[in-house]
Amino acid sequence: MKLKFKTQEYQTRAVEALADCFAGQPFSSGIRYRIDPGEDMSLMKPMQRDMYASPEPDDAGFKNAALELTELELLSNIRTVQRRQNLPLSDGLKKDDKTGCPYNLDVEMETGTGKTYVYLKSMFELKQRYGWSKFIVVVPSIAIREGVYKSLQITADHFLESYGEKARFFVYNSKQLHNLESFSSDAGISVMVINVQAFNSRSADNRRIYDELDDFQSRRPIDVIKANRPILFLDEPQKMEGGKTLSSLNEFNPLFIVRYSATHKTTYNKIHRLDALDAYNQKLVKKISVHGVTTKGLTGTDAYLYLENIETAKDKPPVAWVEYEEKSASGVKRKRRKLSKGDNLHELSGGLDQYKGFVASDIDARVDQLSFTNGVELTAGEVTVDVTEKALRRIQIREAIKAHFQKEQQLFSQGVKVLTLFFIDEVAKYRQYDESGEVLGEYAQMFEEEYKCQLNQVQTLEDSEYNRYLKGISTSDTHNGYFSIDKKSKRLVDPKTKARATETDDVDAYDLILKDKERLLSFEEPTRFIFSHSALREGWDNPNVFVICTLKHSDNTISRRQEVGRGLRLAVNQLGDRMDDPMTVHDINELTVVASESYKDFVTALQRDISNDLSERPRVADESYFTGKLLVSDEGEVEVTPAMAKEIYRYLLKNDYTDSADHITEVYHQAKRDGTLAELPEALQPYAQQIFQLIDSVFSNAQLPHIGDGRKAKLNPLNENFHKKEFQELWERINRKAAYSVSFDSNELIEKCVGYLDLKLSVKRLEYQVQRGTQKAEASYQDLTSGQAFTVKESQRVKYNGTLHSAVQYDLIGRLTESTQLTRRTVAAILSKIQPKTFKQYQMNPEDFMAQAARLINEQKASMVVEHISYDPINEQHSQEIFTIEKPENQLEGAYRANRHVYDYVVTDSKIERDFVEELDTGKEVVVYAKLPRSFFIPTPVGNYNPDWAIAFNEDDVKHVYFVAETKGSMSSLELREIEQAKIKCATEFFDTIATAKVKYDVVDSYDKLMNIVR
Template sequence: MKLKFKIQQFQTDAVNAVVDCFIGQPNERSRFTLDRGYIDSGLQIAIPYEVTGFRNRPIELTPAEVFDNIKKVQARNGLKISPKLEGQYNLTVEMETGTGKTYVYIKTMFELFERYGWGKYIVVVPSIAIREGVKKSFEITEDHFMEQYGRKARYFIYNSRQLHKIDRFAGDPGINVMIINAQAFNARGKDARRIYMELDEFQSRMPIDVIAQTNPILIIDEPQSVEGKKTVEALKLFKPLFTVHYSATHRQEYNKVYRLDALDAYNKKLVKKINVKGITVKGTTGTEGYLYLEGIDVSRKHYPFARLEFEKKTRSGIRRELRRVSVNDNLYDLSGYLEQYKGYTVSEINGAKNTIEFTNGVSLSAGDVQGDVNELTLRRIQIRETIKSHLEKERDLFYRGIKVLSLFFIDEVAKYRQYDESGNKLNGEYAQIFEEEYRMLVEEYLRKYDDEDRYANYLRQIDVEKTHNGYFAVDKQGRMTNPKVKARETDSEDEDAYNLIMKDKERLLSLSEPTRFIFSHSALKEGWDNPNVFQICTLKHSDSTIKKRQEVGRGLRLCVNQDGERIDESVPGIDVHDVNVLSVIASESYEAFARDLQREIAETLSDRSCKADIQFFLDKVLTNERSKNVGLKVNDSFYKEGFQKLWKKVNVRTAYTVKFDTEELVGRCIKALDTRLKVTDISYQIKTGVLETISSKEQLEKGKGFVVKESETGNGHMEAAAGARYDLVGKLVGETGLTRRTIVKILTGIKPETFALFKRNPEGFILKAGRIINEKKATTIIDKDHFSSY
């Protein structure tokens, strides 16, 4: 399939916002004699012929003229006027993820060449994933721009071992683009330093010198991830004519000339509508020794801390708590003396390796989960809900010729693919769950349609084994493997894995391709921007280091049909947000995901100016902040002699003694436990909400953007793990204050089915049985109360 591109007004506006900043600049080329270096560096024998190079002609406008142009563009686009020219010809373009940012800056290159003759560009990107995506964008837009401008751009990825491409970049008179990731010139490695070295294979020249001679225009893609102090200094060595920064989330803005933020893009239907399915699993047995290491906090001011989640016993039951722990912290104490945490004293926290070790030998790396019997239940529910959403969406779009894709992100290849000793492929647990759930749901789905239904026939023709596939790094034996991720980073730099993703981008859009469900490593998430991803499911523990906008951003692009045409508002007879809906099947509750996503979107929104006329103040109530002040005044009676004497009489320590009829108490407890004791089963709730429109930043900050559409619940049953051993009698003695003999009488008197509840949920049994016994104590008092002071 070949993707088709349209000329869209909002993208044209973004292009003109940059190009118009230099109105008045003459359209002329600038030539120079290209330094060819030496044939023999030792003898300093120069290459005996000259070569003409082409560079960007210097800006002939004065700074005041450029600044005046910038202010006119800002006024035209309704932006805040810059008080001064910020930086040396730095411009900022804000564009929401999924609206064609890369397309815009490629088209900007063509327009700048047409208007002013500027043809040298360097695109600086923060990662290999984005670098490969940019290269792919140049490939698929080549014919589109050829039709518009009658020329093609020459582009290449900088490689310190292929320096001949730099000479071609400098010597060609047309549009030339070098794509480079920041690590290629600002890292400490040997390859990164080569750009600053005189190299024999480059005729004793430094690559940076030849590049700088062309006075390139710098395009910074995602500057918030690129522009550290070190990178900013290194960029100056390129001697750029000017710099344009493109992102949805700028950390620092220079002379912003265009804005298309999340509010504009969403309400103008330039991206998909967002639908969230949140899943809450309720109830825990409190016996599995659950641990989740979220990460390690490292600081020069203190020893490393670990952000560790574990279970804790409270009055209301067992709940999970995320807290910072340090060396020598004892989880048995911190958990409220849960038996399964005996022996879990922190012995080492390693900030370099992102690991924590305990005195019992257990070790966890950041992101690891241990002892969570609920987790596999949650993952099955997530996979099931993703398949259900997929089938519902696919049914709607099949007759429109739109392929539906679902994307699963996982944190370990073995959970999807395993291999036997002979190298034969085997399903991992997630692939096995997927096939089980898919078969069941499709069989159920097909019952609704007759044999003549085209969509039903489409489903019947696809084998379950062929409808899912994995995209991961591959080792020398051709086996899927976990991608390489540097310490303290979340994205992979595995070039082969990204090449595989990019290679199959168009093929996956075809209805004749059976792959509809894709499993990929979470570290490869930046490589995925396929427009027909309608479901995203992250099968890993919710991580505070991963932004919700990052998860959503992989599926925001508007979809395309089998002709490669984008389904946007130019297509007659459709509502864009009826067709284009992205469903996120979250690994946490709906409330938590929706709240965090809205907060993150709100943080990126720029403040909008508002005309303060009479209508603006209509029906608004002004509140005097002074009315919230509260004055505290001590009652004068407190100091009176009579009150002080009374206070001394009642303010003494008192012993309280009660007596029970033991047999009566035992009988009442047995009856109450048999009739009232219930322990918590595992249950889950699935809640679905939609972000209809974004009316304002304040709406998102208050969490009012999403509207709940439906909610359903289900129940499960699970017996406790056998790892933790309990002194049940001793625990109930501690809860109630009764003797062991009395507790034994109560436990031996209850029904077998009541006692069986202990096996299902020991901690819940102890907590609730203790509460019931204490209630019966209070109603079995037979003698008067005895008080004595001491």
């Protein structure tokens, strides 16, 4: 398989934030210079001359053009970018004295959101806008270096499609210095990836970068590099803050430095922020659940007892799955069984004295707790204190395998392969060696035993595709270890980590797990469980890691965010497509962490880590916070005035959305989740989206991501309602699949785009900043040489009303063609027909004109596609297996106990949906209904669409016996997102095509609305 990449709006914003910082920089195709040839090449051997000869006779190189913006202009650009995102404004260009670089920018992006992709795309954008082409990616470790190199490989074709060129890239190696010649002489995008050890280590190999080398024509490699004035991208800069490392960066003579991280320790000029809260709330990363495994002391007893989970079933009391010890003829063995209320462990164990008094008195599924008559209580995940390290690890492995199977049963039908990752501290626990060769280590033995046990419970006699898949994989083949390999013995070994190091620097430890990322994602590759050294914690990830299990002692020096980071990226299916449909993204993408501590302790530590990393977020929503912020609407940009800020503040107070300390309350967040937020005052409504974004930017504990306890997920079985003839008839009417086709007249699209551009296009005028200052009365020599001899007394921003005369030669038609995927002829026709006053805006601000025009054209294009779509039924149907294979799991506390639904419980996502279900389940007109599984979808040009409900009514009570419904909190088309509107229109066309007269599809916001339609 091949991973696919697509243009994502949130990543594009990060790229544009960087590029816009240099607005006004003239385009240059690169400054031509003569590469230092070193010693007289005529004295060299022919082979040496061939290797190091420059491709052009004059030894031409192409270095980055100098930054021509003044510091004042650059600061103004940076502040404009910051204001656009409502980030704290830089008072000045914060410089790094250690690196010596005066221009330092920070981009904050949460782990798993694609920061590597963002800075690679930024290279192409900077080349396209300004002509800069020499880039160096500096990383703190071999692992991250190999990950970046892999990303350069797999994104090459994607960027070729987007920008029309490929980057030339290489990993710096002191013994392969010919790459530096090509880096300097290539006029295209050239990227060097280097780890800090390669220039910041005392070893002979790593010091070569500073030495005059005989095999490099008596030149120093660092001199050849610095001649290019490269742009430096630092990946994970917080790990490269040592004084020696930072001062070494000055040797590269960087044009400017951009730092990319999720957790910056030192900030300079932050130009973009996508932190943990943003990523979670925008559903750009997986949500998290935790299975904590911890010991619990039992006073006066040596009993071993482990409570796995509480199981519930329809019309039956809950039971507890426990592991305990049982006496048999061959000795005492541990056994797993279900425990019901009243069961006596002393009797079940064969009379073992340690279990006297252990009679189950209560099994509470709401809190997953088992109580005994002797006062002992256990919560799921707890094991008695009389447990060895070996027993604890076995329990963790069992929990990880169970979580893996649960997720795999849900996602297999959607073409998503599930991977589980075990972190261990020494190779011997996984692989050992004796006279016979390689043998299983302790953890590998445990894994195979527990895997076979769980497999027997999962597999059924049903001849399903999933069962055939499981039968085709042997236990020994489904797990693998990725560790360093000793070059002499060819055996797996522990990595060579330096003192106080947290990662290995062994290159071969990463080959399979990094270079064969695509292979791991394929169902054809049997490996589903990965054992790796804990030193491999950072630097790699795989989108389909759904379970992480840390088989080691809790380490307080490692943050919980680091532990979960390897599994946060959104999953991909067998076609390489990201599973990021906003309607179902968190139903599919959930990471389970099996921790060697209690659920409460792990979650507390994780949320503390997240909160600490959000220290720059504002904490109070008072008038001063809102004043001066930037709001954007169709009418243009507006700065929040003190009067507007007072209105926002009063709105929050009036609705109890803030407390007496001006902190955002849980009332606000709950109302937002339920879709019941109070309306803003009329004057503020045009800016509603931006105002609520400002409110959401204020940190509160209620915003922290909800981290569930995976054990509370109860199996939700199908019931007899599924087999009712009414539901079976409904299913036969709607399960037909269809393919869509789209055809429309280009002239019609042109006319619609012309009218829309004339109506909506509003380009932001450029601004310039006037600053007035005076010289200090007593300026020191240091002030004079550092540019600090003057103090700014007054600053004013003035809109520029004239025409912009830029040295940059823009390809307007080409840029719009690329952004809209229309032909040059169509784009040219649109531009030629818009009104002169509309086109005149291009001269005021070309960049904003192109961005706005592309967005508006794409909106009309999407609208046209939907209007001209048609569906043709195909000879395929959705199988009833989708109701059983996915085996939906619900949180018992939040699920609705239903009577007429095909499952026992219904999960609701909002208060509106909950109210709808309660009336649906009690309405006498309803015979049976189902919340449709995620695998039931309708293909559309804007993504697959999954309707909410299928409902069968009593024939005597309604006109439309069968109904497919979509529930929305607002019926106003203006309040529905464009993508949702488009999908709903497509669904209407789909059901009009495939359904009979007795099936009706519509969008409703309440049960009353539903009944008005069907009667």
